[in-house]
Amino acid sequence: MKDLYILLPICFPFLAAIIIILAKFNEKRRNIFAGSAVVLNFIFVLSLFCYFSEGKLHLLKINEFLDLYFKIDKLSIFFGSIVSVLWIFTTIYSMEYMKHEGKEDRFFAYFLATLGITLGIAFSGNLITLYFFYEFLTLATFPLVIHNGSKEALESGKKYLVYSFVGATLALLGMIVLFSITNSLTFMPKGIFNANSNLNISLISLSYLALFIGFGVKAALVPFHSWLPQAMVAPTPVSSLLHAVAVVKSGVFALTRTTYYIFGAEIVRKTHSTRYLVVLIVISILMGSFLALHQQNLKKRLAYSTVSQLGYILLGIVLLNENSFVGSMLHLINHAVIKITLFFCVGAIMYTTGKTEIGQIKGIGKQMPITMWCFAISSVSLIGIPPTNGFVSKWFLAQGALVEGKIAFPAILLLSALLTAMYLLPVVTAAFFKKGDNVISLNKEAPKKMLIPIVCITVITVLLGLLPNYVLIFVQEIASELM
Incomplete structure (x- = not known):
């Protein structure tokens, strides 16, 4: 029973x-x-x-x-x-x-x-x-x-x-x-x-x-x-x-x-079979990033980003070795916490100001500093700059590719990381370093019920980068059973 x-x-x-x-x-x-x-x-x-x-x-x-x-x-x-x-x-x-x-x-x-x-x-x-x-x-x-x-x-x-x-x-x-x-x-x-x-x-x-x-x-x-x-x-x-x-x-x-x-x-x-699937996965990684670059709508930019980032996880699955599997599962959880934070931040902007386009959020970092700082931290994490959680998962994915002798894959991951920076950092730059057309009232943050989840998941994102071993050891135990 x-x-x-x-x-x-x-x-x-x-x-x-x-x-x-x-x-x-x-x-x-x-x-x-x-x-x-x-x-x-x-x-x-x-x-x-x-x-x-x-x-x-x-x-x-x-x-x-x-x-x-x-x-x-x-x-x-x-x-x-x-x-x-x-x-x-x-x-x-x-x-x-x-x-x-x-x-x-x-x-x-x-x-x-x-x-x-x-x-x-x-x-x-x-x-x-x-x-x-x-x-x-x-x-x-x-x-x-x-x-x-x-x-x-x-x-x-x-x-x-x-x-x-x-x-x-x-x-x-x-x-x-x-x-x-x-x-x-x-x-x-x-x-x-x-x-x-x-x-x-x-x-x-x-x-x-x-x-x-x-x-x-x-x-x-x-x-x-x-x-x-x-x-x-x-x-x-x-x-x-x-x-x-x-x-x-x-x-x-x-x-x-x-x-x-x-x-x-x-x-x-x-x-x-993976020789055919890898082609689609690499196209997903690069095409998702390139398409994200051309989106002015914040949610659509994040949507095409997801297409690219999911490609990372799928690549780790089909490389079929322990390092790649570990990188794939780490990126599954890392992408989950990063992307949910990014969407929550965009939703907070839409709810509070009604803005949906990148060109509309100039100077919004002064109005919504907590929201935009969480967006900035999550963006840096998705790019994979050390010591963020995104770096940890991408490191294992690159190692998995090298184990298989696929030198081109780490280069593709680096190119995608560069493209990720190109489509996320302009949002941060517009929010903090550009002056808006209208005077924005200070400290008009999103309501607490929206802000608390944003801050909490951002803290989780940071901890997964600084203290990855707790999750890493568990994922490695899974990998050891499969290889």
């Missing part, structure tokens, strides 16, 4: 979502309830990791293919912790921000449901369970993307659905082919294949490519990335979830599970 506890952090957010819809709380009570729900769910997750770290649960098994199976391991602990912590900050931020977006009850209902679904992805014990929750994630986040109901939002939502379902179809094809070979979809360190068996490498390669591209759609792999910038029409808390925690990171998590827990590094090397 104790294994049923695995379902608690998955199901509790759904229950909280239903209560919000039915109870018709006033604003204060709803905010207290939503905040209490995500904090309590974090406690559930924490206790799950502390007391049931080896938990397993077959919830419903029809046959070997249709098996709803949940399992706790180190990778699920890693991803589930990131999701649970950042969801708390996003909830607090949303309490204030959503006041001018309206339809708060509906927002918080889908917002909490998305938390449960994302944790379902984290705790999935096989590929089919992950796939089911992956599909539910699309359905739960669609109403968040189209929240304001405008024509632009509806078009963006339609594109999001089309891309997501096309990717899901490819992933399903890959699963069917894979199951026909292995008769298993259960996650196991180093994969489910016997490397010494007489394997049909062509069929395995087809399966891996279909799964990688299918899940890669949500990870914004070029040329399947264009849904992500268009989804910026959503409220800023939704944008931050799409880019930092839920959707794109779920895509990355699915690719990590597929590569290292289904196929295994040794089998993926034998298929030579």
